[in-house]
Amino acid sequence: MLQIDLGSATPAYGQIANGLRALLVARDLEPGEQLPTVRQLAVDLGVHHNTVAEAYRQLASEGWLDLKRGRGATVLERPSPFPGPAARAQFTRRLEELLAKAITDGISRGDLAADLRRCAAEVREGVAR
Amino acid sequence: MKALPPMTSTFELTAVTAGILVLVAVLAYLTPGLTRPDLFFAVTVPASFRGTPEARDILRRYRAWVVIHSLIALGLGAGLARINGLAGMLAGIGLQQAGWFLAYYRARRRVTLHATPPTTIREAELRPRTARLPGGWVLQIGPFAALLAAAVYLRSRWADLPERFPVHWGLDGQPDRWATRSLAAVDGPLLIGAVVSASLVVLSWLLLRQSRQIRPGGLAGLAEHRFRHAVLSVLLACEYLLALIFTWTSLVPLSANVATRQGPAQPGEPAVSAPLVLTLLFVVAVAAILIRLGQGGTRLAGATGGRRQPPGAGPVGDRSPDRCWKAGVIYVNPDDPALFVEKRFGLGYTMNFGRPAAWVILALFLLVPLALSVWLVHAGS
Numbered sequence: 001m002l003q004i005d006l007g008s009a010t011p012a013y014g015q016i017a018n019g020l021r022a023l024l025v026a027r028d029l030e031p032g033e034q035l036p037t038v039r040q041l042a043v044d045l046g047v048h049h050n051t052v053a054e055a056y057r058q059l060a061s062e063g064w065l066d067l068k069r070g071r072g073a074t075v076l077e078r079p080s081p082f083p084g085p086a087a088r089a090q091f092t093r094r095l096e097e098l099l100a101k102a103i104t105d106g107i108s109r110g111d112l113a114a115d116l117r118r119c120a121a122e123v124r125e126g127v128a129r
Numbered sequence: 130m131k132a133l134p135p136m137t138s139t140f141e142l143t144a145v146t147a148g149i150l151v152l153v154a155v156l157a158y159l160t161p162g163l164t165r166p167d168l169f170f171a172v173t174v175p176a177s178f179r180g181t182p183e184a185r186d187i188l189r190r191y192r193a194w195v196v197i198h199s200l201i202a203l204g205l206g207a208g209l210a211r212i213n214g215l216a217g218m219l220a221g222i223g224l225q226q227a228g229w230f231l232a233y234y235r236a237r238r239r240v241t242l243h244a245t246p247p248t249t250i251r252e253a254e255l256r257p258r259t260a261r262l263p264g265g266w267v268l269q270i271g272p273f274a275a276l277l278a279a280a281v282y283l284r285s286r287w288a289d290l291p292e293r294f295p296v297h298w299g300l301d302g303q304p305d306r307w308a309t310r311s312l313a314a315v316d317g318p319l320l321i322g323a324v325v326s327a328s329l330v331v332l333s334w335l336l337l338r339q340s341r342q343i344r345p346g347g348l349a350g351l352a353e354h355r356f357r358h359a360v361l362s363v364l365l366a367c368e369y370l371l372a373l374i375f376t377w378t379s380l381v382p383l384s385a386n387v388a389t390r391q392g393p394a395q396p397g398e399p400a401v402s403a404p405l406v407l408t409l410l411f412v413v414a415v416a417a418i419l420i421r422l423g424q425g426g427t428r429l430a431g432a433t434g435g436r437r438q439p440p441g442a443g444p445v446g447d448r449s450p451d452r453c454w455k456a457g458v459i460y461v462n463p464d465d466p467a468l469f470v471e472k473r474f475g476l477g478y479t480m481n482f483g484r485p486a487a488w489v490i491l492a493l494f495l496l497v498p499l500a501l502s503v504w505l506v507h508a509g510s
Binding site: 001002003004005006007008020023029034035036037039040041042043044045046047048049072 | 249252253254255256257258338340341345346449464465466468
């Protein structure tokens with residue numbers, strides 16, 4: 001199931017790409033699976049089909065999807081790329097920004113720590129798989 | 130156009146009018162209770178609003194108006210039918226529709242004061258939807274096969290068809306339009322039947338591909354899927370009913386006395402009441418099925434855990450903005466790619482008139498059968 005919020009400040013195509021990427025990383029979408037066509041997903045989410053097409057293109061450029069005209073999108077077996085130092089630094093910076101925003105919004109540090117532990121467990125589980 | 134044989138009795142017309150008025154009254158009375166819990170008179174409200182004294186009062190007044198107007202329409206229709214059957218029918222139905230809309234409009238205006246912003250959350254299943262019509266292409270072909278069979282049968286009985294036969298009758302039972310035996314006059318009803326059935330197949334396919342699921346996943350999603358399947362099955366049944374009626378109409382000239390009779394229809398002769406009554410029964414059956422399901426399958430046991438959606442549970446609304454609903458019944462949203470959306474007040478789907486495709490479809494559905502009918506009248510006369 002993919003969920004987006006049209007009231008969010010994040011553009012819809014970004015939310016679609018992020019949501020699909022999370023499902024791909026968690027292997028909820030397996031290699032070989034077909035995704036809905038651009039038009040079908042656009043109808044279901046109530047967004048313009050260019051929005052969905054942009055999200056699909058972004059994931060295809062990252063190596064997650066194979067886009068064939070008229071056949072929709074197929075999930076690919078994606079080899080893990082070599083992580084450059086910039087990618088790791090960017091992740092750390094974004095995580096720290098996210099944590100700062102969450103604390104600013106009043107989320108307790110205990111809750112944040114619990115969420116981070118859960119995420120860490122899922123990451124380890126994903127790596128083990 | 131080849132029309133149906135005469136209405137032989139004012140009593141029959143009055144009975145049909147009364148049947149239509151009673152059916153519409155029942156539907157109008159029940160409709161507010163059949164819609165999604167968080168849509169009341171086509172306005173997005175918290176699901177808990179229906180239980181408030183204000184909502185109960187709005188509903189009570191609406192229903193009282195529906196009953197009063199329906200009774201007046203019934204009296205007027207029956208009274209006028211003694212003088213002119215068709216005028217009675219039209220006046221009764223017209224008055225009831227006006228009264229219903231007025232009752233709805235007043236109720237809606239009060240509910241608007243309690244409106245809540247619809248959710249901005251959108252969800253989608255990621256499994257590609259199966260684009261299969263009920264019964265597959267085998268059942269979809271059935272009506273066309275029946276019409277084709279009738280055409281072949283008429284060809285085999287060509288010599289038995291009268292040279293000239295009536296194709297339209299006035300309410301007094303007298304033929305008022307005739308056609309000579311020709312391909313257009315004989316096969317005309319079958320051609321119209323085929324065009325209308327083909328239109329319904331296209332409509333079903335578009336409904337399958339171009340409508341959004343409001344609650345994907347879970348029991349509510351399954352119920353919604355069943356509702357969509359039921360609507361598509363109704364469209365299929367409609368194709369068969371139309372094929373039956375048009376086939377029957379095309380065979381009327383074979384009736385022994387239909388070509389020579391000058392007076393009212395004789396006993397045993399096919400009468401217009403047969404297809405009318407059949408259609409009325411069909412509408413009653415369809416209404417019963419859809420009422421049992423509720424809009425979007427919301428009345429199915431288990432759809433929301435065996436009860437209606439509890440207050441505060443799940444997103445509010447049908448994932449369409451209130452401002453895009455004109456009078457709560459016409460949806461106009463150019464930013465929504467869905468061509469079909471669930472009706473907010475009623476059962477089934479309506480088109481998104483913010484998309485040019487909706488206007489093209491509407492024009493084709495109205496103009497093609499009309500143009501065909503006009504051509505056949507001229508070709509057959």
